[in-house]
Amino acid sequence: MLLAIDKVRKVFGDHVILDDLSLDVAEHEVVALIGASGSGKSTLLRCVNLLTEVDDGTIHLDGEEITDPRADPDLVRRRIGLVFQSYNLFPHMTVLENIMLAPVRVHRRSSEQARAQAMQWLDRVGLAEKAGAYPDRLSGGQQQRAAIVRALVNSPRLLLLDEVTSALDPELVGEVLTMIRELKSDGMTMVLATHEMGFAKQVADRVAFLDGGRVLEQGPPEQVLGDPVEPRTRRFLARIIEAGRL
Amino acid sequence: MSHTPSTRQQERIAYRRGRAVRSVLLAAASTAAVGTALTVGITGAPGWERVKESFFDPETAVEYLPEILAGLWLNVKLLVVCAILAMALGLLIAVLRTLRGPVAFPVRALATTYTYSFRGLPLIIVIYLFAFGIPGLRLQGTPDVLWLGAAAIIVTYGAYLAEVFRAGIESVHPSQIAAARSLGLSYRQAMRHVVLPQAVRRVAPPLLNDTVALQKDVGLISLAGPIDAIRAAQIGVAQSADFTPYVVAGVLFVLLALPLIAVTDWVTLRAARRQNAGS
Numbered sequence: 001m002l003l004a005i006d007k008v009r010k011v012f013g014d015h016v017i018l019d020d021l022s023l024d025v026a027e028h029e030v031v032a033l034i035g036a037s038g039s040g041k042s043t044l045l046r047c048v049n050l051l052t053e054v055d056d057g058t059i060h061l062d063g064e065e066i067t068d069p070r071a072d073p074d075l076v077r078r079r080i081g082l083v084f085q086s087y088n089l090f091p092h093m094t095v096l097e098n099i100m101l102a103p104v105r106v107h108r109r110s111s112e113q114a115r116a117q118a119m120q121w122l123d124r125v126g127l128a129e130k131a132g133a134y135p136d137r138l139s140g141g142q143q144q145r146a147a148i149v150r151a152l153v154n155s156p157r158l159l160l161l162d163e164v165t166s167a168l169d170p171e172l173v174g175e176v177l178t179m180i181r182e183l184k185s186d187g188m189t190m191v192l193a194t195h196e197m198g199f200a201k202q203v204a205d206r207v208a209f210l211d212g213g214r215v216l217e218q219g220p221p222e223q224v225l226g227d228p229v230e231p232r233t234r235r236f237l238a239r240i241i242e243a244g245r246l
Numbered sequence: 247m248s249h250t251p252s253t254r255q256q257e258r259i260a261y262r263r264g265r266a267v268r269s270v271l272l273a274a275a276s277t278a279a280v281g282t283a284l285t286v287g288i289t290g291a292p293g294w295e296r297v298k299e300s301f302f303d304p305e306t307a308v309e310y311l312p313e314i315l316a317g318l319w320l321n322v323k324l325l326v327v328c329a330i331l332a333m334a335l336g337l338l339i340a341v342l343r344t345l346r347g348p349v350a351f352p353v354r355a356l357a358t359t360y361t362y363s364f365r366g367l368p369l370i371i372v373i374y375l376f377a378f379g380i381p382g383l384r385l386q387g388t389p390d391v392l393w394l395g396a397a398a399i400i401v402t403y404g405a406y407l408a409e410v411f412r413a414g415i416e417s418v419h420p421s422q423i424a425a426a427r428s429l430g431l432s433y434r435q436a437m438r439h440v441v442l443p444q445a446v447r448r449v450a451p452p453l454l455n456d457t458v459a460l461q462k463d464v465g466l467i468s469l470a471g472p473i474d475a476i477r478a479a480q481i482g483v484a485q486s487a488d489f490t491p492y493v494v495a496g497v498l499f500v501l502l503a504l505p506l507i508a509v510t511d512w513v514t515l516r517a518a519r520r521q522n523a524g525s
Contacts, residue, residue, distance in 0.1 A: 051424050078430035088425035092443050101439060102429035154430065 002027045002189050003048065003158055008057035010043055017043045019213030020057065025191055030184050032200035032221070033193040035210035036236060041193035045160045048191070049082045062157065078106060081151030085163040087143040089135040089150070095122070096131040099150045107154065121149045125179055141172030145179055159183070161192035197240055201225055209233045306490040310482035314495050317478035318502065324396055324464040324474070329457050331400045336407025341437065343412055364405035369466055372398040377470035395470040403460050410452050414445030451514035458506050462499055475499070
């Protein structure tokens with residue numbers, strides 16, 4: 001297993017967000033996390049990236065326990081990419097500078113090398129002519145694609161995507177989803193929290209439904225989204241269909 | 247491409263032009279009225295002749311101008327040195343106050359105590375304490391009074407600027423730090439490359455405003471003895487038994503502040519525009 005989450009618990013005050021949650025992700029696998037707002041999808045991703053400390057349980061990455069307090073979080077994060085709902089590009093840097101920051105400062109690559117690699121990626125996702133632009137000059141979809149590139153240039157073992165299309169205007173969602181689909185064909189291992197059930201169905205190898213701080217049900221997308229076993233999953237999907245999102 | 251405005255539009259243009267001419271005329275008339283009232287009010291006052299002699303005597307002004315200007319050069323040098331060092335100190339203190347962890351506790355506590363006490367302490371008292379207290383210790387290599395006075399200004403303003411910088415640091419959204427850390431940057435790297443550049447840009451207007459305040463407060467160094475513009479004016483007043491040198495020094499300080507104030511207003515305006523454009 002590339003990622004092994006075992007009985008992870010997270011509590012904020014007396015609110016249990018993650019309740020002994022377990023989830024395994026194999027190499028090259030794409031797992032979609034679905035569930036209502038507040039079901040713990042984002043918290044789980046933040047725990048994996050060590051931005052949030054777990055209150056119990058363990059997380060292993062490539063067989064190494066990353067929740068061990070002796071593990072260096074900076075070293076762990078170098079192997080995990082995280083993309084946020086609100087892009088979080090650095091507004092005072094150009095797109096190119098945003099992308100080059102970690103390769104140069106963290107991975108100690110030469111700036112020529114980092115620039116060449118960044119431009120190669122930007123070219124591939126059709127943002128080459130935006131390299132010198134500041135983020136506020138880009139559309140939401142372009143910002144999000146730049147943010148994904150920023151995570152990818154560090155060659156992460158695992159890419160975490162936290163509702164990456166939720167802040168986008170509907171007509172901009174497609175370009176970001178296309179990019180994720182391409183990453184899947186590259187063999188990138190991904191865990192994505194999403195509200196796009198149609199997309200989860202297309203791109204995910206496995207869908208996990210989070211409810212009450214646990215993975216209530218998981219399996220192939222056709223089964224979980226098409227013929228769920230659990231009544232709560234059915235109810236959740238019924239609400240989604242009602243809202244016209246499936 | 248050539249578009250002939252419709253008669254309606256031509257009417258509108260003519261009307262607006264008429265209004266503009268009227269506004270200019272009204273402004274001129276109103277300014278003249280206020281100016282006349284002020285002049286008559288002041289020059290018509292019973293004591294005006296005496297005041298004119300003892301505050302606005304051209305001969306005394308010309309006589310002491312060279313000395314006051316020489317003193318002002320010291321103020322300018324002090325301003326540059328104090329502004330740079332106070333900003334450096336303020337930034338350092340602000341960063342120290344954000345440090346976390348038990349090892350940093352004494353550093354944090356010291357930095358907090360410093361900003362609390364020096365923001366409350368009047369600058370005059372700090373200058374007296376530094377300029378007369380420190381030499382009293384009779385330590386080897388005690389610097390000149392000028393440097394001690396400058397140090398007093400730096401530590402006092404450093405405390406104010408630290409708070410300005412801290413406000414800037416806190417205004418950077420935590421998601422920016424999360425994004426930086428998620429890329430593998432250490433806390434220090436995230437501060438240096440992501441948080442501080444944004445923080446400093448945001449607080450540029452209040453920072454410059456404090457620099458304007460600093461430019462006149464460097465004059466307080468005259469209390470410690472060095473001959474700056476204020477001290478030179480004071481000597482002039484004592485010698486000529488006329489207050490004109492003070493007025494000369496005051497005018498020079500205003501002239502010195504004008505460019506700085508103009509830059510501050512420009513930066514503030516630009517920041518406000520950017521804020522509005524960003525939303």
